[in-house]
Amino acid sequence: MISMTNIVKRFDNKTVLTDVSFRVDRREIFGLLGPSGSGKTTIINILTHQLIPEGGHYDIGATSKETGLMLEEDGLYKRLTTTENLNLFAGIYGVDKSKVSEALHSVGLGNDQKTPVAKLSKGMRQRLALARAILHAPKVLFLDEPTGALDPATARGIHKLILNLRDKGATIFLTTHNMEEAVGLCDNVALLHQGKIVEYGSPNAICEKHNSFKTIPDLGAVFMKMTGVDAQ
């Protein structure tokens, strides 16, 4: 469904993406991993038609109205309430207003429907941005660091939500720094380094190839156990 073939992108004279190619099938969760500055956001910007590459071609198999987007800069209207923010997009997408409340509940903001965005914490704003991205049940969902500012409990809730969206037929493209998240969520991942894809495949296959299996301490589970906070 999503494909990139030999994409090249330059800013001034600096090449930031070199021959980037990958394919994401329908109903797949695909993770793009890489250090800061490796080109992850540039790839999302190209796929969402915000940047034009110098070479190669790409396709996302969905129109702008069938695409959901959550970026690092949330673009929320600070003076408006969470509901008013989503009402705007419900109107644009032609989605019934009842879906707004549903979307807010799904990200754990059901009790903040009348709260102005300016009064939300960073994590709550991130969840609201996710609610906006999924409001119209998009075919393709782009998530740039979807759990970056969230506590473990909320992050797990968001993971469940992402899996649920995939089960309903959405194709999900996400970037993350969190390797546990990539292993737990993604069907396939690509490792991006200095604008080049250096590894591509399922997390298990990649780890097997590099003989890199180990037991990772699950601090998130301890946090949940000690605080008693349910991950939805």
Next chain:
Amino acid sequence: MSAIKAIFTKQMADLPKNMSVLLLFIMWPLMAFVIGNLMGYVEIQAGMFASMLIASGPMVSIANNVAEDNEYKGLRFLVMAGVKPWQYLVGMAGAFILVSVLSLASLFWIGGVTGDVLLRASIVGLLGLIASSILGGAVGIFAKNVQQAAAISTPLMMILGFAPMFAAANETLARIAEFLFPMQVMVVILNPYADFTRALIVIAGNAVVLLAFFAIAYKKKGLRG
């Protein structure tokens, strides 16, 4: 149509929460009422403040909001959702023009503008609001952020808004102000024998020039968020 309606509704929800912009639509009728009752000549005060409202209201509010949407990336998400730049501008300008019309109507009521004068004043007033909106759109697109939009729109508001008032005290200024849309609006409101056709031509001419400014700003900066 749904995008325009959604943006219009969002703008109407935002306006009561944006005090600095809301004041633009409240202060002119309030000043006309207070100053008119304190100093007399309420009809003259209303005409003068109507031209100030037309010069400042849509221009400053649209410039501020477009720049804000650009700076905080709200516009990017609208464009990504399939909203066309013209739908965004029409939805936003529609909201501010509607509020300006209500404010202008209250000024006409305060100044006791009725009959033929009311009809002519409403026509030139509406045209003036459109010209002011085009200028606001151009400033908003051109500005990098809200601060820069304010830095451009404030002196423009002073020049356009105060020109009719200062024109009364200076002949050279009066000759220049005649070619500005706020002056023509004031003349039509205050003078029942004003040349209505000439006023329409001047305001339409202003709108064309401002549209050219808008086109230059749009070509140079675009409206992509």
